[in-house]
Amino acid sequence: MPHGDMSRRGKPDAPARRRLTLADQWRTVPNIVTMTRIVLVVVFLIVLSLAGADGHHSLAARWWGFGLFTLAALSDKLDGYLARRYDMVTDLGKLLDPIADKLLVCGALVVLAAFGELNPGGWIITVLFLLRELGITVMRLFVLDTDGLVIAANQAGKLKTLFECVGLGMLIFPMWSIVTRGGAFERAYYWLTYAVILVALVLCLYSGAVYVLQVLRARRMADHDGGPDRSHDGGRNGGRDAHDAGGRRRRV
Known part of the structure; x- marks a missing residue:
């Protein structure tokens, strides 16, 4: 019986947890993991640059x-899992997670x-x-801010991330140091790597168009069902499903 009362009383408290102050959001475990990933990516880019070409x-x-x-790359899913598992999905996390992802992929590509x-x-x-990732990231933040809409990732976007990480990982791996230069x-390995990256590029552009x-x-449906006001209210007060979906599928 006490557990049932706690469950019923706990439900109204959920929106309060989602309306954490910015300072509180910085201290949540999922966001700490995300910020650690960003630091890790910066260190990676510095180390890769210091290594020099090949x-x-x-x-x-x-x-x-x-x-x-x-x-x-492997820790990419950890922060999202923790946010969903412990009901710590925050607006700050939705901002930081794509930054970490784009910084890893785009930074590696530039170097x-x-x-x-x-x-x-x-x-x-x-x-x-770069153009696709920047454009979609800006659009995602704009739509979230103006309409309160969180768009679920499409399958091409998920495959894009996989091919990006595999292709770049293969390119960074110093295969030439363990086989005949x-x-x-080595030539077959490089062209396979190049093909994987090209597939990632096609998926990147296609998933961007789908997004x-x-x-x-989604905006047409929101206007038809009651306009942006309903979307804003759902996103900030009663939109747990929408925010959870955003937490589960933040990659497009």
Whole structure:
């Protein structure tokens, strides 16, 4: 009986937890994990840059860079899981998580393109990735702020993230240090890596277009069902499902 009373009394408290002050949001475990990931990504980019093209300045730094990239990529789901598991989904987390993701992928692309390790068309590929990621991130934040809408990720967006991490991980991995340099295996490995990154680029652009269509459709539905006021109220007061969905699927 006491447990039942606590459960009934606990439900009204949930919105209060979602309206944490900014200072409180900084101290939640999921957001601490996300901020740690951002620091990890910055360290990774510094180490990768210090290693030089193909680890010319330091092969050890290149291996460390690969390890840090792998750790940052694998920890991507941890903060979202903790936020959902312990009901700690916050607006700050929704802002920081995509920043960590985009910083990892786009930062690695810029460094590798500058090293000339992503050819042919390394800078063209990188710029297309950057434009898509920046554009969708800005649109996501704009739609959340103006309409209170959280758009679920589409399947292409999830596959895009997988191919990005696998392709960049393969490119960062110093395969040339453990096989014959310039040999048939190394060449085949590089072109396989290049193909994975191209697939990631296609999925990146396609999922971006799908996201734009999802936003337009969601806004039309919101206007038809009562306009932005209902969306704002659902997002801030009664929209646990919408925010939870955003917490589960923050990647497009």
